Amino acid sequence: MSVLKVLFVDDEPLIREGLTSVIEWNDYGYQVVGTAENGKVGLEKIRTLRPDVVFVDIRMPGLSGIDMVKQAKQEGYSCKFVVLSGYSNFSYAQQSIRLGMESYLLKPVDEEELIPLIQHLQKKCMSENLLHSQINEYETMTEMEEWKEFLQGRKKNNSWLKQYQDGTFRIASVTFIDQPEKSWVEGKIDTDQLYKYVWIDQVMYLLFKDCDVASIKRLFLSSSRLMATKHHQFQFMEEGTTIEKLPVIVNQLKQLHRLHFSYGNTTILSNKELVSENHYLAEDWIEEVCRSIEFEDDNKLDCYFDEIEKYYQANQYQSRRIVTELIEITKDIYTKLSKANTDIHIPSNEEMAKIICDSQTLQELLSSLKNLLSQTASEIIGFACNAENTIEKIIEFVEKFYYKDLNLKVIADLFNYNRSYLGKKFKKQTGNYFHRYLDIVRMEKAKYFLVEEDLKVYEVSEKVGYSNNDYFYKKFKKYVGVSPKEFQKRHRKQHA
Known part of the structure; x- marks a missing residue:
């Protein structure tokens, strides 16, 4: 039960002291918050202390008790007033009743008369507070329903929006993978900085008025630190708009909600941070991934998985399609790997199901699949070959790792061959010595980089x-016939 605050206003010190000690106020659910020696001071303390009950002397020098009560009521204070007077005059009682006084007590105050009165006042205050609380809650709910209907484009009569015409509005939302209690979310977000917030189903929409983008993002980051235990994301439309256009922006936010899975590592997803350019997976993407696995090239594998992440983000596919496709892609990778590596462990359906269930975002799913493939790479001897495919494997390796410090000795060691024997075998099968073949591959790659x-x-x-530019220059001119710069210039002229 709430404690009621009580204030005593009387010009006689003995009366003020007597009232504070006549009973144990705390035992009856009251707290004495102050006293005042006249009506002027009493009015000031009503303004600052906001008491629930005020005992006031009806006749005081300066501002009388009657005038003090009139002024307090005009200013909108709803405290209960009890008149104190040493005069048994019915005209005073009539005035106090007209002013809405609760009771009229003669001084000195009798304890037996006082206790029933304050018990009655307490019940009355509690009843009124409950009623006010219910009314406020109803008004808040009614207002919330109006905003919900409006933001969803369902409210036809929007005349109530006139009060919100001025200003620039921005709207955001916060979504969770596992929905927490709404009160928990409200406690983590500084709602004092918001113009309005509205719940629609399990999504909290945050409305800002005349607030710059940087300030809004700071609020999001601050809130994210408090909500670190929950997987959440803020979706944010950065452009300002008028109040009437907010339903359109809400529909745009809903599209960002659907991208939560693809952008799961992004705390604040704004419309300006979406991958906008087209991304396509190369036809040989699976083959390239398999090569990276066979030769344990983690850097290349990272690049290929970055590509597929951008591919799904750019195409804005739904999570169900992404998961289905990634399962099929993973199966295709293992099918291709197992043809040349029969002893590798192929994940079971149960293992794949666990990876999917444990992954709440695209990034988590890709990371788990990449880790799975990296483990598979450790089971594969990428340089193992037989008498029939040795040179093909070496050519494949050179095509992939041409930029590394390669020579015949390095290749012979990698593929576990005698250097001299391998050199002859390579020349016989390709028509080129190894060092010349490597130069040819590098020059073709160099032409591509210069032109494309x-x-x-x-x-x-x-x-x-080539770490030495002069050496590269001489090599290029020897094989191509012109310098790298001249080759680049000629191509530009041809396509000008």
């Missing part, structure tokens, strides 16, 4: 495995 990616000569030199 328009890189500088020194950048190309590094990308194809």
Whole structure:
């Protein structure tokens, strides 16, 4: 039960002291918050202390008790007033009744008369507080329903929006994978900084008025630290708008909700942070992944998985389609790997199901699949070959790792062959000595980088495995017939 605050206003010190000690106020659910020696001070303390019950002397020098009560009521204070007077005059009682006084007590106050009165006042205050609470809750619910209907585009009569015409609005939402209690969410977000917040189903919409983007993002980051235990995401439309256009923005936010799975590692997903350019998976993507696994090239494997992440984000596929496709892709990878590596462990349906169930976002799913494939890579001897496919394996390796510090000795060691024997075998099958074949591959790659990616000569030199620019320059001119710069210029002219 709430404690009621009580204030005593009387110009006689003995009366004020007597009232504070005549009974144990705490025993009856009251707290004495102060006293005042006249009506002026009493009014000031009503404003600052906001008491529930005020005992006031009806006749005081300066501002009388009657005038103090009138002024307090005009200012909207709803405390209960009890008149104290040493005069048994019915006219005073009539005035106090007209002012809505609760009772009229003669001084000195009798304890037996006081206790029933304050018990009655307490019940009355509690009843009114409960009623006010219910009314406020109803009004809040009614307002919330109006906003919900409006934001969903269902409210036809929007005349009530006139009060919100001024200002620029921005709207965001916060979604969770596992829905927590709404009160828990409200406790983690600083709602004092919001203009309004509205729950629609399990999504909390956050409305800001005349608030810059940077301030809104700071609020999100602050709230995210408090909600670290829950997997959540803020979706945010950065452009400001008028109040009437908010339902359109809500529909755009709903599209961001659907991308929660694909952008699960993004705390604040705004419309400006979506992958907008087209992304396609190369036809040989699975083959390239298999090569990376066979030769345990984790860097390349990371790049291929970055590609597929961007691919799904750009195409904005739903989570169910993404999961289904990734299962099929993983099966295809293992099918291809198992043809040349019959002893590898192929994950069972139960293992795949566990990975999927444990992954709440695309990033978690890709990370788990990549870890699975990395474990498989440790089971594969990428350089193992037989007499029939040795040179094919070496060619495949050179095509993939041309930029590394390669020579015949390195290749012979990797593939467990005698250097001299391997050199002769390579020349016989390809028609080129190894070092020449490596140069040819590098020059073809260099031409591609000069033309298609328009890189500088020194950048190309590094990308194809030459640390010395002059050496690269001489090699390129020897094989191509012109310098790298001249080759680049001629191509630009031809396609100008």
